[in-house]
Amino acid sequence: MDGAGLSVGAVARRLGVAPSTLRTWGRRYGIGPSRHSAGGHRRYDPTDVARLELMNRLILDGAPPEEAARTALATAAADLESALAPPVAMPPEATGPVRGAGGHRLAVSDGTPATRALARAAMAMDMVTIQGLVADALARHGVVGAWQEVLAPVLIGIGERHQATGAIIEVEHLLSGCVLGALTAEIAAADPPLTSRPVLLACAPEEQHSLPVYALAAALAADRIAVRVLGARVPYASLADAIRQLGPAAIFIWSSLPGTGDPVPLAALPGGRPAPRLVVGGPGWAYGRMPAGARAVTNLPDALAEIHAALGHY
Ligand code: B12
Incomplete structure (x- = not known):
């Protein structure tokens, strides 16, 4: 670091967070650069950077951001x-259960620091922190790691809490929106695809649980495979039109709910030369009645591997 201090971008890279997260921390919690360059740009000196590193460490260990900022500023x-x-030794209140409005507790099955931090931010409905933590998880672990180790466990924990109490639908909606936005941004930011025939991804008709579809699409895009994501609730007639128009190499269809997982209409989807590989996933499907040739996958890495195989990659 020279005498002029580090820029926002340089500090963000060093911490592995988005520059917008640093700006938000500055605005919200008063933790930021202590000087400006001649041109008026924000410049972080070594003490500023060390404070932010401490705040970031505390958040990753599970502290709520405002508390992490308070501790870092008081050091x-x-x-x-x-x-x-x-x-870092956590203050006692930062190691307690994850609670939201009305005292609702959230159990995150394998509560790692990252899942606990995200669960806390979700229960607190702190959208900026949720977005920062989701972006950090994607940057640190890649799409598959972030989905499996951070995002899915927190989503499943929220689903279980909702099932037990009938509450926290607002939390579920807020977190889902942030995850969907981050996964869509990953697809947009991926390097250009190296394949020509795309992979078509959709939810079954009336199926609104689209996040796994976006997670798979983002993982494929990161592997430089062309994707077209149709998202939630795709009628089979529309999927058929898309297949005819795009001539995909593979089609992935997701069903979370038994009510959307009738596999009979899959047999009537258009073919093509060569026929696209049909891959299905999600707990909703009646797997015993799948049409011949359909491949069922039970997790994100297997879905990714099945599609790579369909493209002849291994
Ligand atoms: C977010 C969410 C929503 C959001 C979805 C937003 C979006 N854009 O996706 C909204 C608010 C729209 C929603 C609506 C509803 N939801 Co909802 N929702 C969830 C929640 C919390 C996460 C969904 C998700 O992304 N799951 C994906 C991963 C994280 O979870 P999973 O499928 O269990 O993962 C397992 C496997 O599928 C696999 N896996 C994980 N990721 C991947 C990825 C790939 C590619 C593959 C192949 C496999 C795989 O590994 C996991 C371990 O086995 C779940 C909780 C849950 N456990 O899923 C409830 C849940 C699915 N919802 C539920 C319900 C009941 C509903 C509603 C009916 C509520 C209502 N009364 O309106 C509606 C249904 C609307 C519809 N017709 O689709 C129930 C379903 C119960 C059931 N089996 O019937 C759940 C399980 C919550 C619960 N415990 O009660 N929901």
């Missing part, structure tokens, strides 16, 4: 280095 400059060296 004397001379103590920052030692605070960063050993594992």
